[in-house]
Amino acid sequence: MSRVETARQEAESKTLFGFWVYLMTDSVLFASFFATFAVLRNSTYGGPSGETLFSLPFVLAETLILLTSSFSCGLAILSARQGQKNRVLWLFGLTFLLGLAFLGLELHEFSHLYYEGNGWRRSGFLSAFFSLVGTHGLHITAGLIWMAVMMSKVRSAGLTPFNLKRLTMLSLFWHFLDIIWIFIFTVVYLLGVAS
Amino acid sequence: MKPAPDKDTKSGTLHSYWTGYLLSLSLTLVAFSVVKHHVDSGHVSPSDNYVLVILAVLAITQLFVQLVFFLHLDRESKxxxxxxxxxxxxxxxxxxxxxxxxxxxxxxxxxxxxxxxxxxxxxxxxxxxxxxxxxxxxxx
Missing domain, CATH: 4.10.280 (MYOD Basic-Helix-Loop-Helix Domain, subunit B)
Structure with a gap:
């Protein structure tokens, strides 16, 4: 291994570590929203609670879609490390579509709640709900934009070391969002319906 | 210098992604069916407190499953x-x-x-x- 190559790998591992630190601070941001939600989850101000608002099969579908997209994202990174450009594009394309489907379902749920008169101004519970789930949705949107940009970069420049590094960070981001969603699924939806 | 570790070990293998996916899938479905059973039985079958504990355990297990199999936290160096x-x-x-x-x-x-x-x-x-x-x- 040449010295240039060693130096490059060292710089890359530092970049990835920096990105990891960002993800951990982002988890603190989500923790604040989770704490707010936990505190306000019974403050419905005479309005509907989660039990009447949420449809579990619908949310289960969302969860399975996001989980599958996380899986296909992992497979895409595996192909990227093996230098299979077409497979990478195909798998990230699949991840992108699954992410888009997830976002579509979430927006459908939001607009449904809003037009039924259960928007974020209805109660403390709904404000906390829209803040928490909406922030996750914004992250997903950012991830999708990033993914679209990376797919065009890979298409034009190929799997260069630079692109590979950025794809690795994108996959970390995407897996991270899936983990956050597991907790939203559990805390907001499952517990919201169970109690 | 290390003898060029194959890059697969750094980002996991096909096997580890499948394991992580199937484990996460089953943990999610178990959590879902526990709550469905709880609601169908009129909030008694696993009692409220048990549901809370079961769901917490399932979610934290899935956190570790994904950290290990998707984010490869166990493969980190020194x-x-x-x-x-x-x-x-x-x-x-x-x-x-x-x-x-x-x-x-x-x-x-x-x-x-x-x-x-x-x-x-x-x-x-x-x-x-x-x-x-x-x-x-x-x-x-």
Missing amino acids: PRWNAVVLAFAAVVVVILVAGSIWIISNLNYHHAGPGHTHGGHALIPQQNDQQIINDEGISP
Whole structure:
């Protein structure tokens, strides 16, 4: 291994570590929203609670879609490390579509709640709900934009070391969002319906 | 210098992604069916407290499954800085969430009446006022 190559790998591992630190601070941001939600989850101000608002099969579908997209994202990174450009594009394309489907379902749920008169101004519970789930949705949107940009970069420049590094960070981001969603699924939806 | 470790070990293998995917899938479905059973049985079959414990265990198990099989935290090399930062973030998250719940439920009890903390569901303000007046023995 040449010295240039060693130096490059060292710089890359530092970049990835920096990105990891960002993800951990982002988890603190989500923790604040989770704490707010936990505190306000019974403050419905005479309005509907989660039990009447949420449809579990619908949310289960969302969860399975996001989980599958996380899986296909992992497979895409595996192909990227093996230098299979077409497979990478195909798998990230699949991840992108699954992410888009997830976002579509979430927006459908939001607009449904809003037009039924259960928007974020209805109660403390709904404000906390829209803040928490909406922030996750914004992250997903950012991830999708990033993914679209990376797919065009890979298409034009190929799997260069630079692109590979950025794809690795994108996959970390995407897996991270899936983990956050597991907790939203559990805390907001499952517990919201169970109690 | 290490003898060129194959790049697969750094980002996991096909096998590890499949394991992670199938484990996450089953943990999600188990959590879902536990809640479905709980609701179908009229909130008795696994009792409220058990559901809480079961769901917490399932979610935290899935957190570790994904950290290991998708984020490859176990494959990190020597000083394990990623794990150190993760542990620190976990401490902050626990203090933030548990502390908020603790402090605010205490505040709720003293401000908005015991109905808030014991009954589970919040009352409208007028009922709250009435409950505080009753509980504290305040004469109108």
